[in-house]
Amino acid sequence: MLVVMQANATQEQVRAVCRKIESLGLRAHSVEGAQRTAVGITGNRGEVNSSAFETMSGVQEVIRVSKPYKLVSREVKPENTIVRFAGSDATFGGTELGIIAGPCSVESREQAFAVAECVAREGVRFFRGGAFKPRTSPYSFQGLGKEGLLILAEVRKQFGLLIVTEAMDEFSLELVEEHADMIQVGSRNMQNFSLLKRVGQTRKPVLLKRGMSATLEEFLMAAEYVLSEGNTQVVLCERGVRTFADHTRNTLDLSVVPAAQRASHLPIIVDPSHGTGKRDKVTPLSRAAVAVGCDGLIIEVHCDPERALSDGVQSLYPEQFSELMAQVRSIAGVVGRTAPAATAQLPLSATPATVL
Amino acid sequence: MLVVMQANATQEQVRAVCRKIESLGLRAHSVEGAQRTAVGITGNRGEVNSSAFETMSGVQEVIRVSKPYKLVSREVKPENTIVRFAGSDATFGGTELGIIAGPCSVESREQAFAVAECVAREGVRFFRGGAFKPRTSPYSFQGLGKEGLLILAEVRKQFGLLIVTEAMDEFSLELVEEHADMIQVGSRNMQNFSLLKRVGQTRKPVLLKRGMSATLEEFLMAAEYVLSEGNTQVVLCERGVRTFADHTRNTLDLSVVPAAQRASHLPIIVDPSHGTGKRDKVTPLSRAAVAVGCDGLIIEVHCDPERALSDGVQSLYPEQFSELMAQVRSIAGVVGRTAPAATAQLPLSATPATVL
C-alpha cells in the first residue's frame, strides 16, 4: 500500500502517517518527490485497512499495490494449467481447443439427442445442456432438473460426449457432481461464495463464467475461492459484460483473454452465444475468440431454435454450427492450435436410428 | 411484441411474417407507415420467442413491448406496500423513514453493543450487522456465523432494535430466519434464484439489494421471485451500480428511486455506504437520497473504523452518524416525511453499564 500525501502536506503530517503505520506493526518507507511525498507500507500479511490513513490530515489518497489473488496467479504457478477428464484425452488448456456445444436447456430426450448427434459429428468433445436454469423471470421454463441430468447421462453414453452443466445451489450441485463431467458456475453465481466453496470441495473440473460486471481481479478471486478449497481444475469463461452498448445483448470482452492468460495459469474459453445474444454474431465472434488466443469455446446449438424453451434467439442451427466449426478449424491452424475434426461416422451406438 | 419490417420489405415478406405469427396460434396486426410496416403480435400468454422472426427476410428488428413483472407492479397493486414487523410499529414505506444502521460485520459482543448504543440513541429502529459475509477474497474475514447471530439477538433484547442481517445460502438462511427480523439478500445474490425462492417461502420481511449491474427490470424481477413464492414483504435497496467512474467505489443511482416507485408498489431505500465506498461521501449522499424521496437508508457505523474487520473505509464514526441523522431529520421534514428522533435516554436495559 502507498499513502500519497498532498503537495502541501507538512513534515509533521508525513511523520504522523509514519507513526500510524508503525503503530499497526508495519514498516513505513517515506519517498520524497519533487511535488509530494509518498509513504510505502510493508510488513503486512493480507490487506491493510486503508481507512486508517485516508482521512488523516495531509493525505491525498491511498493506493493499493498488491493483487489479492495467490493460487490462481502465474507468480505462484508459472506454467499453464491443463484441465483433464477421467477416462478421456479431452482437455482445456492443451493444444486442441476445448469446444463445448449443445442446447441452452435440455428440453427432452429427443431434442438433446438430435443436437448431440450434430455436435458429435463435428468431433466436438463436450456437450452442454442446462438441467437447472437460472432464469430472470420466475415464470420462465426453469429446466427439467434431475430428469434433464439423466438425459444428459444418456447422451454421454450414446455419443461419448463429456457433459457440462450448471449447478445453481447445494441441491443441484450434488446431482450435477454425480451425473456430469464438468460443473458450470453461471455468471449470476460468480460471486455466490457459498456455491464456489462447495464446488471447490468436489473433484470435478469447473467451468466458471465471468459475472456480468466482474473485473478481471474479481473473476480471478472467484476462481481463487474454488482453488482455495482444493480443486485446481478450473476453466475461466468470458461471456460478455454489461455496458451501455445496445447492438448486442452483452459486450464480448475479448481482451480479457490475453489479460487473464498473463495474470493466471488457468485456461480461458469464450461464450459468443451469451456474449452477443444474437445468432448472426456467434460465428464471427467465435472466429475472433479463437484468433485472440482463447483455449476453447462454448456454443449454443438447437435443431429448432424457433421453438426453443430458452435462448432460441442466439442458438445456431446445426448447419450453422458445422460452418462455424469449419471456420474455427482454419483459424486454429493459424494460431498454433488444433480444433476437433469432423467425423464421417458416429460411434456405433450413436446412429440416428438409435436416437429417434 | 412488435415485428418491424425493413423499409424495402415486400408485401410477400410482410405476409410471411403474419402467417408465421398465426402458425404459432397468435394474432397479427399489420400497421403500414409511410416508411415501413410494423406487425403487432397479440394473443400470447407469457413471452413470445422472438427468434422465430428476427431472421426472417425483410425483418429489421423485433421489439418487446410488455414488461415481464406482475406481482411487484403498480398495475397489479396501485397502492404502496408498507412493510411491517411483528410486535413493532416500525415500517418501511410509511411516513417515517426506515433507517437501518450498524457495523458492516459483527466482530464481537463489545463492538456490536457499542455501535448499537449509538444507533439506539439516535432513535433508529433497525440494526444491521453481518454474521455471514460475502467477501471478494476467500482470505478475508468471513463473519462470525451463528455466534454473530446470537450477538445480534442480544442486541435486539438489550436495545429494542430490529435486526437486519444477510443470508447467503440455505444454511445461513435458516439461522437468519430464526434469529433476525429482516432477511437481507446481498447484491451478489440478487440473481441467486434458488436463494430468492427460498427467501420467498419465509414469512420474514426481506431487504433485497440491487445487483451491481442490474437494470430496474431485473431488480424488480428478482423481487418478483420472492413475491411469487408468497412473501410480499420486500424492501428494495439501491446500493450503487458499476460504471466507468472511479471517484467512488460504485455510482449511486438515485434516479432509480422515483423510477422504482413509479413501476412498483414496493418501498425502496438507499445504501450510501456501499453506494459510495467513501466515508466523506456518506452524509451528503444520505441527504440526497432522502431528498429524492426514498423510504429509508442503511448506513454503516463503527466505533473504531480503522480497526474494522471489513469496510472500515466507508463506516461512519458515531459522532458522524449523529450529524447525519440530524441532517436527515431536516431534509425529511421538507419532503413530507419524518425521521426517528434522537432519544435523550436509552431503554433501561440499554445503559452503557450493562453493555460493557
Next chain:
Amino acid sequence: MLVVMQANATQEQVRAVCRKIESLGLRAHSVEGAQRTAVGITGNRGEVNSSAFETMSGVQEVIRVSKPYKLVSREVKPENTIVRFAGSDATFGGTELGIIAGPCSVESREQAFAVAECVAREGVRFFRGGAFKPRTSPYSFQGLGKEGLLILAEVRKQFGLLIVTEAMDEFSLELVEEHADMIQVGSRNMQNFSLLKRVGQTRKPVLLKRGMSATLEEFLMAAEYVLSEGNTQVVLCERGVRTFADHTRNTLDLSVVPAAQRASHLPIIVDPSHGTGKRDKVTPLSRAAVAVGCDGLIIEVHCDPERALSDGVQSLYPEQFSELMAQVRSIAGVVGRTAPAATAQLPLSATPATVL
C-alpha cells in the same frame, strides 16, 4: 510513479529497473516488501512515460501516483472560487444557489419571452436557451443561430436575466461571447480542446458540462485547459453519465459533486433535465442535487413542451418549475444555502403585455 515488481523478481531485475530510471535522469527509491519490491520514481517534471518500464522483465505493473491537474486543484488554491458577473451580484459558488432555467432551444421571440417571464417570476438570475444546438441527427432542428442570440439579448434587457448559451465552434463562440453572459461548453465538446483553449481566451464565465463518460480527472483536465489560457471563471456541471441503466436517459452521478469539491476549488452545478431525460424525474433529482451540496442547477422549462423543437420530453411546465423552486428553497435552507425568492412583481419592463 511506482514500478511494482513481480513477487519472484530477481535482485538483478530490480537493479535493471533502477538503472533505467536513472538513465532517464530520475531517481529510484526501492521499497522491499514481504512479498515483492516496488520502486518509486521521483525527480520528474510532468508525466513519466510508463512504457519504459511496463515491459521490462520482472515488472508486474506501473502505477501512476500524481494527478495531472494543477490550476483547478485545491492544492494550488484551497479557497472556493466564486464566479461573478459584471454588473450583477449573481454568483456561482457563493451562498445563494446559482439557478439557470429556460428552454432547451430558443424557438421564437414569443416562446423565449413566455418562458423568461416564468423564470423571472421565480427570482431566478440566469436564463438558458440554445441558439446553436448540437443535435445527434443532421435532420433535427439546429437552432436559430444568430437570430436566437438576438432574442436572448432582448430577454436580458426585458427581464434582467443573465444569459447562458452554448458555443459549438469558433464561429458561434464569437457570437456567444458578444451576446451572452456565460459561455456553455456542451458535453459532446468537453474534450474539444481547440474550443476549450479558445474559450479560455475569452473573459466571460464558462459553464463546462461533463462529458458522457468523462472521469472526474478528465472533467477537471478539461477545465484546466480553460484555466491554463487565463480564464479562471469556470463552473462545472454534472449532467448524467452513460451506463447500462435504461430507466433514465443518463445516470445522474451526484457523488461527483462532493468529489469535485474535494479535488477542486471550482463551483459545480447539476443538470437534472439532461441527467434524467424524463420530466417526472427532474424535480426529485433537483432536490437531491441541492441536498448533496451542489452550487446550483440548470433546468429546462417550456410553456408548451409537447410542441418543443427539442428535448420536450424532459422540459418542465411553468407550474412544475414553480413547484421545483419552492422545494429547492426548502432544501437549500437545510444545507446552509439560499435560493432565489419568487418575486411578486416582475421588473417594469417585463410585464406580460410587453411580452406578447
Next chain:
Amino acid sequence: MLVVMQANATQEQVRAVCRKIESLGLRAHSVEGAQRTAVGITGNRGEVNSSAFETMSGVQEVIRVSKPYKLVSREVKPENTIVRFAGSDATFGGTELGIIAGPCSVESREQAFAVAECVAREGVRFFRGGAFKPRTSPYSFQGLGKEGLLILAEVRKQFGLLIVTEAMDEFSLELVEEHADMIQVGSRNMQNFSLLKRVGQTRKPVLLKRGMSATLEEFLMAAEYVLSEGNTQVVLCERGVRTFADHTRNTLDLSVVPAAQRASHLPIIVDPSHGTGKRDKVTPLSRAAVAVGCDGLIIEVHCDPERALSDGVQSLYPEQFSELMAQVRSIAGVVGRTAPAATAQLPLSATPATVL
C-alpha cells in the same frame, strides 16, 4: 412510434391518445392485446415528439420504432461502399484489408521516416501520424502542427504511402485537407457536429472514430452528418469503448463490426492500439479484429516507444509490427480477404540511405 398503454387503461384513455395523435396530423392504429392495448403512430415525417404522450393518463411507455439514419443505411444503399483514393488502387471495403500504421505523433522527420520505412516494407498502404494532437492535458505534447503535416507530405513522396491524419478544428482541417489523403475525426470529436459538417464538405475520404461511449446508432448518425453534406467516402473505426473493466484502457467492442456491417454499407476498421492501450494486447486483438471480419486496421508503431512523446505504452516495435502483419496475412486468408504483402525491396526513393 408505439404508445403502450397500461394494463388497466380505460377505453377512454386509449381514445384520448388516438385523438391526440390525430390532432398532430398523424394516424393512430390501435392494437388490442390480451393484457394491454398499444397504439401505433404513422404518417410522420421525421421523429414524433414523444413528450406529447408519455405523460397522458393510462400511458405506460412510448417506444420509438424507426431508426433515424438514412444515407448510411443499407436500406438506402444495399451494396458495400468501397472507399477509394485518387491515384492509388488502395481501398477500404474491397478484398484487401486497409491497413494504416505509423506513430501516434509525428515527432521529427527522422522519427517519421524511420517508422515509415518499417511500415512500407510490410507493404502497408496507409501511414498515420498525428500533427494536431487532442491531449487530455494542456501540458502534454500537442503535435508539431503544420510542420508535422509537411513531414507527412515528405513521407508520402518518399515511400508512396497515403497519409491519414487528424483534423481537430476548422484551422487544422484546412491544412489536413490540403496535405493529407484521408482526414481523421477523432473519438473526442465524434459528436463535434460543426467539424463533421465541415468535413462533409471536403472531397477527401474520412476516417471516423467511434466516440468513447457512442452507441452504434450515434456512431452512424455522426457518419450521417458527413454524408448529408455530400461526402460519401467515410470509413468507420472501432477503437474501444469505456466500461468498468480495468485490465485494458478501453474495452474493444468487436461485435460492433458485424453489427455496423449489417446496418450500414460503410466499411469499418479496428484500432487495437487505442482499443487496448497495452502493447502486448495489440497483436492478439488485431488477429481477432481481422477474424471477426473488419475491413482494416490502424496500428501504432514507433521505433523507440520508450521515448515516444505520446502513447508509447501501446506502440509496437517495428519487429512486433512485422510479426503482427505476418499473423494478419494468415488470418485474412481464412476469412476471404487479403492483406498487403511484405516487399523485399522499398521503392527506389525510399532506401534507408535516403531516409537518414
